[in-house]
Amino acid sequence: MAGQPHGLTDFLIARILLTVANMLGGADIEDLRLLRHEVEALVKEKSGKDHLRKKKLQKELSDLDKEARKLVVLAKDIAKRAPR
Numbered sequence: 759m760a761g762q763p764h765g766l767t768d769f770l771i772a773r774i775l776l777t778v779a780n781m782l783g784g785a786d787i788e789d790l791r792l793l794r795h796e797v798e799a800l801v802k803e804k805s806g807k808d809h810l811r812k813k814k815l816q817k818e819l820s821d822l823d824k825e826a827r828k829l830v831v832l833a834k835d836i837a838k839r840a841p842r
Contacts, residue, residue: 767817771797 775793801810 767813 771794774797778793798810
């Protein structure tokens with residue numbers, strides 16, 4: 759929910775929040791939740807309301823593709839080891 763325009767990941771949002779908290783002299787958790795909500799609202803305003811959901815789904819699909827590739831490699835390795 760980095761590197762792509764407006765594609766804020768959870769990691770990047772957390773990093774932004776921690777940076778702001780440090781600049782403010784250490785904000786409490788409620789302040790950070792409010793800031794996260796504001797960051798998400800800004801992304802929705804700039805990129806559309808479904809942008810974060812789409813980015814999350816794209817990331818999930820990418821992770822599934824990686825896992826599928828790993829399984830194919832594992833299956834080929836097992837097939838090589840199997841007695842013929």
